[in-house]
Amino acid sequence: MASTAARPSVNGIVPQKDLESFQFHLAKSTRIIALLGAGVSASSGLPTFRGAGGMWRTHEATDLATPEAFAADPGLVWQFYNYRRHMALNVKPNPAHYALAELARKKQGFITLSQNVDGLSPRAGHPSQSLKLLHGSLFDVKCSDFFCKYTQIDNYTDPIVPALTIPTTADGDEVDPTSKAILASKDLDISDVNVKIPEIDTAHLPSCPSCKGLLRPGVVWFGERLPGDVMSDIETWLDESETIDLIMVIGTSAKVYPAAGYVDMAREKGARVAVINMDKKDVPASGVYSQDWFFEGDAAKIVPELFKNEIGEITEMPDAADSR
Ligand code: APR
Numbered sequence: 001m002a003s004t005a006a007r008p009s010v011n012g013i014v015p016q017k018d019l020e021s022f023q024f025h026l027a028k029s030t031r032i033i034a035l036l037g038a039g040v041s042a043s044s045g046l047p048t049f050r051g052a053g054g055m056w057r058t059h060e061a062t063d064l065a066t067p068e069a070f071a072a073d074p075g076l077v078w079q080f081y082n083y084r085r086h087m088a089l090n091v092k093p094n095p096a097h098y099a100l101a102e103l104a105r106k107k108q109g110f111i112t113l114s115q116n117v118d119g120l121s122p123r124a125g126h127p128s129q130s131l132k133l134l135h136g137s138l139f140d141v142k143c144s145d146f147f148c149k150y151t152q153i154d155n156y157t158d159p160i161v162p163a164l165t166i167p168t169t170a171d172g173d174e175v176d177p178t179s180k181a182i183l184a185s186k187d188l189d190i191s192d193v194n195v196k197i198p199e200i201d202t203a204h205l206p207s208c209p210s211c212k213g214l215l216r217p218g219v220v221w222f223g224e225r226l227p228g229d230v231m232s233d234i235e236t237w238l239d240e241s242e243t244i245d246l247i248m249v250i251g252t253s254a255k256v257y258p259a260a261g262y263v264d265m266a267r268e269k270g271a272r273v274a275v276i277n278m279d280k281k282d283v284p285a286s287g288v289y290s291q292d293w294f295f296e297g298d299a300a301k302i303v304p305e306l307f308k309n310e311i312g313e314i315t316e317m318p319d320a321a322d323s324r
Contacts (some may be wrong), residue, residue, distance in 0.1 A: 012041050013305050014295050022274055023309045029245035033266055034100055034257065036114040036121070039251020039277060043300035044091040047191075048116055050253050051279075056080055057193040064185060066222045074214055075200035082164040082188055082215040085138045086151050088118040089158050089321070095314050098126035098249070102311040104130045115252060115259050117219045123320045124198050132178065134259050140218025143208040149284045150210040151218065156324065163204035166190055182244070211308040226258060246271040250276045254284045276302050 026032070038048040047053035049061050056064060061080075063069060070077045101124045110173040114121055117138045121131055125128045141160070159165045166187040187197045206215035220226055238244075247266035252318050254260040263273060263284040273292040275283055276299050288294050295302050304314050 013297060015042075018295065019306065022295075022306055023273060025246060026306070027309060030107075031241055031246075031269075032110040033244060033247040033262060033271070034110070034112045035249050035252060035254070035262055036100070036112060036116055037250070037252020037254070037317060039112075040096050040100075040299050040303075041091075041094070041116055041118050041120050042278075043096075043298050044094045044120060046087060046091060046120075048251075048253075050255070056083075056191050057197075063224065064271045065219070067224065068296050070216055070221070074202060074205055074216075075143075077216045078160075078164060078217075079190065079197055079200070081124060081138065081219075082158075082160055083166065084118075085160065086166060086187070088120070088138055089123050089156065091120075092319055093120040093124035093317065094300040095317070096299040097121050097126065097305040098314045098317050099307045100124075101126035102314070103307050106310050111234070113234065113259065113262060115256065117319075125318065125320060134220070134226055134230060136217075136219040136227060138217060138219060141206060141215050142218045143211060143213055144216040145208070145211055145213040148208060148211040148213060150208050150215075152215075153157075160208050161204060163198075163200050164250050167195075195274065198304060204308055214246075238269075239267070242269060244271040246274065247271045248276065249275045249284055250303065253282045260284065270323055274306075276306075 038046065042048055047061075054061050059076075059080075064077055064080045097120050100112055100121065104112060104127050110130060112126065113134055114131060115135050117133070117135050119137060119139050122128065136155075137151070139154055139156055141152045156204050167190070168187055190197050196222045202214065207213070208215050247263055249263060252259075254263060264286055267273065267286065273284065273288065274295065275288060275293065276295045276297075277283075278297060278299075280294070280296055283294065295306070304311075
């Protein structure tokens with residue numbers, strides 16, 4: 001493993017020697033995968049799933065991401081997802097999203113497999129043909145009835161229905177709705193269990209215009225299959241060649257399969273692995289080999305630095321959401 005201990009670093013971000021060997025390899029690579037996780041969006045201000053920030057009220061965020069949780073309490077699960085949509089719409093893509101998007105424009109054989117549902121890579125202009133959203137999108141909505149195929153793509157309505165409006169005042173607060181204070185009031189942090197949230201009648205949740213059943217978020221929940229069209233695009237890309245030169249594992253704990261399985265799949269085709277993570281312990285299950293790299297720190301700082309020779313400096317960060 002390319003050690004990061006006590007080496008001179010570039011801008012205090014990554015050790016010079018590792019940076020150079022990575023950039024040398026990237027320059028000659030023609031088949032490249034980036035596997036992205038929540039850590040890529042962390043410096044935009046979105047929480048990750050595991051470790052600190054992984055709780056939503058009294059629930060592990062991952063416990064709310066199941067068909068069982070939705071069946072048991074669709075109101076609670078919708079409050080969680082409506083909150084995540086709201087949070088995602090209120091932050092901006094960061095330099096890592098832009099650097100990945102720019103590399104996709106510069107390198108033909110580069111595919112990004114993202115576990116993120118927050119819409120930040122598309123908003124950074126990542127070319128859609130080389131961005132595969134393994135876990136769907138917070139901004140797609142579909143019918144929860146298996147037999148009804150109703151789907152809505154790119155639904156940015158916030159709140160998605162009025163009943164899911166994030167409260168700005170605590171229950172029981174007497175407020176004058178015309179006062180300056182209420183007009184300037186901020187959303188309450190409903191991820192905090194001390195903030196009361198209303199019980200929501202199922203009748204007021206998003207409903208399917210086709211079958212009148214309940215709509216659900218268009219994300220992949222634990223126990224569900226990954227989207228068939230996305231999987232077949234990835235298979236086609238994998239089948240195009242016997243070799244893969246590089247897989248970058250960026251801001252993911254690489255614990256959730258099948259996504260995490262792409263690391264070993266790439267290794268089997270000869271890929272060297274570059275891990276970019278805040279936490280030294282978060283390496284893929286197969287570890288980090290002697291020819292691999294581990295870059296410790298914030299993906300938003302490290303990724304643009306790693307790609308600099310290919311893409312130059314990131315100077316502009318247009319957000320597609322601004323032109324919606
Ligand atoms: N830069 C780089 N890495 C970071 C940063 C940062 N600024 N902040 C956090 N990280 C790392 C953490 O150390 C952790 O390894 O990002 C990783 C986030 O891991 P998880 O919270 O497990 O998120 P992710 O890997 O995306 O989870 C995969 O699990 O819950 C499901 O469907 C959900 O897509 C998600 C999947």
